[in-house]
Amino acid sequence: MPPTARELASGPYPGAENLSLDRDGHTAVLTIDRPAKRNAMTAEMWAALPGVLAGPAADPAVRVLVVTGAGPSFCAGADIAGLLGGPDAQDPMAEVRAHNLAAQAALRAFPKPTVAMIRGHCIGGGVEIAASCDLRFADRSSVFGVTPSKVGIVYPPSSTRALVDLVGPATTKYLLFSGELLDADDALRTGLVDRLVEPADLEDEVRRFADVLAARSALTQRATKEIVAALTEGTDAEAVATPRYRETITAGELPEGVAAFAERRPPRFGWTG
Template structure:
């Protein structure tokens, strides 16, 4: 999309490009899985590239948002089973661990993350999407956890995160059966947060980015930290959350927000 905030890469020959494309635009980073001939399946190289890149991005104070997507025709079809079929059991475990590390690196990013989903989003690819804060998709999206049909189950956090999104019963249905949802059903049960027709995903993302830029970067990071505590800690108290909120009371961003309110103008954020 011309003029997009996302700088979406065009489809390219995977033999001539890295397995992960990274585009920066004014604090917005788009990570594009780039193995289109195998529907962006996660081999060791791609899993390690995602983990390393996400860990580096986590140190960037100017970062506002990370968008994760795949080079068409898919978001991510899961682990590269062709590669895995040639591995020893020990190597298969290392492959699973590498995918889990990639998923956790995305989950631990200190800023909002969005999975932009077109086409297949399956198995480890679906776990990557679950690790994001939001999932935006077009109607070509198909989401599922087919691991039980291969004799395993989701090993990169899907069993933990899926019930939090859709409830235990629906999660059990999907995980026990291994069936794949179309975009409409995934949206209906809350697995997809926003849904659009094909060709409109970038427009939907750009609209959300415009809304995000009106929010103070420090406040957004604090909200992300609070949500991470709520979702990953067994006993979170109001005092734990208030400690994150209290730190904002003396921040320059809060001062600017108050001034902008009094002066009836939009706030001007340092990393806006």
């Protein structure tokens, strides 16, 4: 098991004490753990996130990452109290913005499937975290909003692109222009959420789906992430897909999958990356 977030916090990642890392079978669960502030992210928490993710990313026993929040909220965004605390008077948000963008990039680059498990408030930076995951499961208590227009912030291009990829240009503009909130049904309708369940069922449904992902080919999943990223970024997807396809053969994933299908048994995939 990789080091816990608390152990990381005592080392090179101050702020990680509010990022709880646990494991449930093949699933790592990263919990934003600041419930008294609806799990608002401080600059230190943004800065710690890439280091916290490095452990489960490198652990071959971890097949899936679930990201959630402690208590009744997912994440209410960035902690406004520290938003303008940077040392550069001309750009007081420079430091927190850099940490925020690095955290999102680390989550997008996580080499295994990632699922945001959302309840309650998912606002601002919470939407950035959720949008950086591969999939988003939410319960009907969830409320979503992207609020830079309320505080005069220019939303970063990478975060805007993530929203556009999920909900399209018009809904992205609606959210960013107005700062108005979407309820869970509207989030599902617009594509911001992939699955919507009753509050009592959320954890069980995410756990069930994580077990499904853990039973599938990790090589196929990693190749899928890389190919989708190449397609959305406009880079050469064939250059990504071809070596990964060959790897499914040399790693034994494709022969095992075909044999399991023919023998009507669950496949026993062994590739861990």
